[in-house]
Amino acid sequence: MTLPGGRRSGRRRGDLALIITLLLLGSLASSLSRARQSQVEAVVRATILFPVIQLHRASAERSAVGRRAAALQEERDSLVTAMARFRAVAEQSSELRDLSGLADPELGTVRAAEVYAGRPRIGDPDVFVLRGTRLADLDFPVGVFTGRGLVGVARAPHGSGARGEFWSHTDFRVSVVTQDGSVSGIARPVIRDEGQTILLLEGAPFQGDIPAGTGLVTTGIAGVYPPGIPVGVVRELASEEAGWMKSYYVEPAVLPAETSVVLAWDRPSLDSLMSVATYEPPPPVADSVDEIPAPAAVETPPDSTGAGPDA
């Protein structure tokens, strides 16, 4: 019941135009792909919300500095132990590669980044953004991990950083193998009765058993995760499908809430991987003794008797 009047109707037209504009903008934002939404959010976080995010970062650094020192010490000790254990194996592998003429494996590099997890309620606590240098030009998707184990996967650029999912995200899958290489399968997140998210190893062969406490590492198949990254430890048998396969509950190596600084894998290019993997067939095996080529003359250093190769 409004009275007629030019000013009031002009105001109503302005209100209507504003509402329609907001609806259009909201619909446009809803129709954007997740990657584009992520870029819009990155711009807002880098501009209007930048002081707040810096404040959160400083506060988190301050509160976690003591805890992190102890965790770093523990992580360093475990890495020293692991290096000591695997150094001899690495040297042996290198010698074998030299002997067989194989090129050194391309392992890629890593880029350090800070993790910022999503908030519950509106956001998703199982997603994260990474803040670091030159993350946006990674070849997504790539694995994200710490010295303790696998954290998740970075899926797309987010401003100059990256956006990804923790292992606890429903879409997460990783190919794993036991540390002795005997059993492999696919690990995915599962929520247990207590509401806690852990991992479930699926596709393990029915005939074999994986004892509790067995470590699982990434296989590196498909090139998303580097091989050999710890994923978790087998806790107990979850289920068995008669004659087909078994599933196991797996205690994850890394808890998302405890991660602050991570490493994003900058995997080697496919071309370099292919060049390493190029297979050169050996010379054909002779069918008869006559076809065996004469051995090449071997140069031996002259000895004190002066006898040469012909001696």
Next chain:
Amino acid sequence: MRSRRGWVVIGLLLLFHFALHPLWTGWVAGPDLLLGGLLLGSLGLRASRAAALGFVLGLLEASMSLGPLGPTMLLLAATGYAGSWLRDVFYSDSARFIPAFLVVGVFVVQILLGLIGGGVSIESALIYSPISAGLTAVLCWASEKFVAFFVA
């Protein structure tokens, strides 16, 4: 909430929300100062401007939470619009109007946000959201009293 003091309170609530939110992220029922600020703001604005305020706050909140951009902006814009419209419908001089408006408004919007986020549990709907709405109203009242000391 048309006074300068009212806008200082709203600014303070929004500042506290974005700056201090990580403190109560892990609580099962924390105060929702964003909704508190938006609903108080909608009492002092025309419906279209209240919607615009909600729209901008939705953009900030979605960016901060890594949530869905469009639905959050639209829902908070609708909240601002509805808050302003309901003020005209249920306007009252009673001192209890604003706290009751905040409690009911925060409760309803939290349920809607929960539905957008993937579902609302019974515990959340019957226990946590009402506690959160009550805490929000108490903190808004405390902020108003705090600002009253400094701003005439």
